[in-house]
Amino acid sequence: MSLRIVVCVKYVPDATGDRHFADDLTLDREDVDGLLSELDEYAVEQALQIADEADDAEITVVTVGPEDAKDALRKALSMGADKAVHVEDDGLHGTDVIGTSLVLAKAVEKTGYDLVICGMASTDAAMGVLPAVLAERLGVPQVTLLSEVKVEGGTVTGRRDGDSASEQLQASLPAVVSVTDQSGEARYPSFKGIMAAKKKPVQSLDLEDLEIDADEVGLAGAWTAVDSAAQRPARTAGTIVKDEGEGGKQLAEFLAGQKFI
């Protein structure tokens, strides 16, 4: 039996761009280039390594996002994933994590899976909770925030470096895993990979295909409301001093003035 791996990847605005909110207080996707969330590259990488170790495996990448999110799927396919699923629907605009997890759960179930791999957090919303919620919805073990992951004989094991301890975890498949940026550098797509990705299948699904009611998702169906978003006032320009031999002392003077010493 082939090991069916599904990797959840998100298309996000470039963090080094000038990100801001649109008039409806959702993420403005117009002015900033989008890309495959860097933290999801680690998920794709671990999927590829797990597939390499398995006798027979198939990797499907899934995204929920606007039309441009295909770029994220292409990137994952060019890294080596086999096929892609794109959930795209105008009704999805403004969906929050509760809605997104519902859509992803349905898409993952429809695709069929033994192992779902997510990134540790998206680089835009950065909640870091979707993998746990997805496991809750799918009713399978949550094995999240792994810095090391291994799949062997229907069991997933991994190391989770938590707030106060490092834990060794184990669960049976099917399971939902998320991996951190400590799990190992993601590979660059090769030229061959990029060419091959163009021919790999990308299935498009909408809300109807997933039998999801429009009022469960989107801005109107959202479970949270953003009432206002304000740009943080630029920090008032600080004092910048060139060290002429007394820099440490000057800094101490400043800290004493601020009552830190």
Next chain:
Amino acid sequence: MAEVLVYVDHVDGAVRKPTLELLTLARRIGEPVAVALGSGAAGTAGVLAEHGAVRVLTAEAPEFADYLVVPKVDALQAAFDAVSPAAVLVPSSAEGKEIAARLAVRIGSGIITDAVDLEAGELGPVATQSAFAASFTTKSRVSRGIPVITVKPNSAPVEPAPAAGAVETLAVSFSAQATGTKVLSRTPRESTGRPELTEAAIVVSGGRGVNGAENFGLIEALADSLGAAVGASRAAVDAGWYPHSNQVGQTGKSVSPQLYIASGISGAIQHRAGMQTSKTIVAINKDAEAPIFDLVDYGIVGDLFQVVPQLTEEVNSRKG
């Protein structure tokens, strides 16, 4: 008055500071009812009562330590059902967020994570969050269901507010999912004797400019002179100079201390994401063009190998 459920983060009965901050925020919305789980849970009651908990619901079972996250969700849900609170507040640790989010789905509610402030509002609690590496501040609410909100450390002062704090045992029946992920072993992080990074009033961080594990002694000496926690940039962590548990930034810890001192750190967006909300920011960097200087209240353009030891010595001598 409505009750507000507060999830207690504790280690063997020792309550961590962010939970006491949560009690301060909870009192703005209603009467805090604390939920403490796992070994030592009952031992938390004293300090929770001193800070406003009217009741403390406790449950001790081996499942909380032996399996990941889900047993705690089951217990928090049992508390939710028993109390029918107006809101649920959870500390924003990695685990806290996962527990909160799973509870939200179960009770049919929305969730807000990483709030930095919380006020009562006409339509329910209003949470302040920072977005896009703290370049924006948003106000949001949970619009469906009972609000579940996780709050970052250092978001509110710890205030004494004596209350009854009556201890009650919480009956929990574990779900089929509870034993899904086994914790095979747990290695507690070694204590350095320094304050916890996310809770510290002062954080002293070093980056690639520190140029070697052996030189982190300079950063530690400065930290110790100020009673501070030590942080590191990802470049320093990736180079193996300092443990990952001390990384500050998007994929490390998010800190919001009174004072943040960055030495040999350029100030990349991913680093800023984890420290930009610090009250006072100081940087030492030999490159006057480094983006970190855009954030600082006070910056020294200079060699950290000169400036940091001089600063440490000066701090120590001023302390007498």
